[in-house]
Each structure stands twice: as C-alpha cells, then as structure tokens.
Amino acid sequence: MRRFDGRVALVTGAARGIGRAIAARLVDEGAAVALADLDADAVVASASELAAAGGEALPMVCDVTDRVAVAATVAAVVARHGRLDVLVNNVGVSAATPFEDIDEAAWQDQVGPTLHGAVSCIQAALPHLLASPAGGCVVSIGSVNGLAAFGDVVYSSAKAGLVSLNQNLATLYSRRELQRQGSSSRGVRFNLVAPGTVRTAAWTRSGPDGLATLDRLAGRYPAGRVGEPEDIAAAVAFLASDDASWITGVVLPVDGGALTGPLSLGNWAE
Numbered sequence: 001m002r003r004f005d006g007r008v009a010l011v012t013g014a015a016r017g018i019g020r021a022i023a024a025r026l027v028d029e030g031a032a033v034a035l036a037d038l039d040a041d042a043v044v045a046s047a048s049e050l051a052a053a054g055g056e057a058l059p060m061v062c063d064v065t066d067r068v069a070v071a072a073t074v075a076a077v078v079a080r081h082g083r084l085d086v087l088v089n090n091v092g093v094s095a096a097t098p099f100e101d102i103d104e105a106a107w108q109d110q111v112g113p114t115l116h117g118a119v120s121c122i123q124a125a126l127p128h129l130l131a132s133p134a135g136g137c138v139v140s141i142g143s144v145n146g147l148a149a150f151g152d153v154v155y156s157s158a159k160a161g162l163v164s165l166n167q168n169l170a171t172l173y174s175r176r177e178l179q180r181q182g183s184s185s186r187g188v189r190f191n192l193v194a195p196g197t198v199r200t201a202a203w204t205r206s207g208p209d210g211l212a213t214l215d216r217l218a219g220r221y222p223a224g225r226v227g228e229p230e231d232i233a234a235a236v237a238f239l240a241s242d243d244a245s246w247i248t249g250v251v252l253p254v255d256g257g258a259l260t261g262p263l264s265l266g267n268w269a270e
C-alpha cells in the first residue's frame with residue numbers, strides 16, 4: 001500500500017521545476033494528480049510523461065490569478081475523480097524589483113500569483129478538502145525569503161504572507177474547530193515548506209549568469225550544495241501524507257542549513 005493510493009491531489013505550477021517534481025512524487029506514491037499551470041504545452045507534456053510511466057496525471061491549463069479558472073479547474077478535478085484530498089500551492093513569481101522601483105504593477109505581478117493565487121486555490125478547494133474521508137491537506141511552497149532577509153522585497157513579503165495564512169487556516173479549519181461547530185469533517189491540515197536555493201529553470205533560464213549564481217551559492221550552503229526539486233518534493237509528500245497526521249500549521253525549511261544562523265554564511269573566524 002502506497003501512501004497516496006486512492007487519494008487525489010492538485011499541484012499548481014506543475015509544468016516544470018519544483019511543482020513537476022512534487023506531482024511526480026505524489027503520482028509515484030499512488031495519487032491521481034492534476035497538474036495545473038498556465039503554460040499549456042509544458043503542462044500537457046509533463047502530465048503525459050507521468051502518465052506514460054504508468055501514473056494517473058491530468059493536465060489542467062490554469063492561471064491561478066484567474067479565480068474563475070481556478071474554480072473551474074477544481075470543479076473539473078472533482079468531476080473526474082470524485083474527490084480532492086491534497087492541494088499543493090506551488091506557484092510563486094519573483095522579479096527581484098529594487099525597493100525604490102516597487103509600484104502597483106510589481107505588487108500585482110508578484111503578490112498576485114504568489115499569495116492571492118494561493119488564497120483563490122484554497123477557497124476553491126476547501127469544500128472538497130473538508131469532505132475528504134482521509135482528512136484534507138494543503139501544503140504551500142514558501143521560501144527562506146519569507147523567513148529572513150535575503151532581499152527581493154515584494155516576493156519575500158508575499159512568501160511571508162503565506163506563513164501567516166498557513167497558521168491562521170490551520171486553526172480555522174482544524175478538526176477541533178469544525179467539531180465545535182457541529183461538523184463531522186476531519187478538518188484540513190495546512191503546512192508550508194520553505195525552500196532555499198533550488199536548481200530549477202527559474203535560475204537556469206537566465207543563462208550562464210543564473211548557472212554561475214547557482215554554483216556560487218552552492219558553496220555557501222552548509223549542506224555543500226543547492227537543492228534539487230526532488231528534495232522539496234520529498235518534504236511535501238511527507239507533510240501531505242498520514243505520516244504527518246499530527247502536524248499542522250508548521251513551516252518546514254528545506255534549505256540545506258541556510259537558516260541555521262550566522263555560521264551558515266561560513267566560518268567568521270577565518
């Protein structure tokens with residue numbers, strides 16, 4: 001028996017990178033997974049690859065900033081599979097806008113998909129997660145940027161917002177709270193994974209500069225390397241599984257030790 005046999009998951013931003021790795025891991029562990037992304041060609045290709053390997057993977061073209069599209073996506077997943085047990089909010093957009101240049105558009109372009117998009121997805125999924133016989137579960141992908149000062153103010157603020165959202169919803173939709181209201185729902189667990197630097201197209205698409213940055217950063221991590229998408233997928237699968245049934249409202253850094261403290265930057269005595 002695999003951990004997600006019989007369960008249905010929706011992963012946003014799943015065409016590539018961390019989202020794709022999460023979808024692949026959940027499929028591998030038995031889930032039927034809907035991969036949602038605004039890049040139609042890439043999400044169809046990713047879902048086809050997972051299905052060709054024997055998994056159940058459904059591509060959904062969806063922009064998480066479009067509430068109507070999000071509602072339609074969730075409805076389509078439930079129509080197809082009859083339930084939704086796990087939502088992974090993985091979309092995040094960063095433009096590294098310098099603080100003095102931040103304007104309305106910068107907030108909208110980055111906070112829109114990163115924070116508001118997650119809210120829309122949770123709102124659309126919530127009735128189904130509450131009805132999940134297994135107990136519903138939301139895992140959001142934050143960042144070390146939401147926990148400490150690494151620059152990139154707009155993106156970091158959106159990621160910090162996800163932390164508060166995670167804590168508040170973990171109590172609002174907890175089993176205890178729902179039982180208090182007379183509901184028989186098992187409640188929904190909300191957890192957040194905060195990655196450090198992960199080798200994805202978000203870095204490599206900027207060409208040699210991005211690759212050089214990854215190489216430079218690798219040496220700063222106590223773990224001696226940057227992360228791979230599979231490192232994040234493993235943590236998400238744990239938090240979404242019954243192995244984490246007594247874990248809700250937490251932030252799990254998966255960061256190669258970046259947040260351990262001042263020594264994470266290297267030996268200051270040298």
Ligand SMILES: NC(=O)c1ccc[n+]([C@@H]2O[C@H](COP(=O)([O-])OP(=O)(O)OC[C@H]3O[C@@H](n4cnc5c(N)ncnc54)[C@H](O)[C@@H]3O)[C@@H](O)[C@H]2O)c1
Binds near residue numbers: 093200202
């Ligand atoms: N790569 C890193 O170093 C790193 C570090 C910390 C946190 N994260 C977070 O991990 C998550 C995934 O990052 P990644 O590096 O895999 O990103 P990526 O850019 O490689 O992939 C992101 C995917 O999201 C999709 N997407 C973007 N906007 C969307 C929208 N509005 N609606 C639907 N899909 C949309 C893109 O088409 C793409 O397929 C993000 O939340 C990111 O902030 C990444």
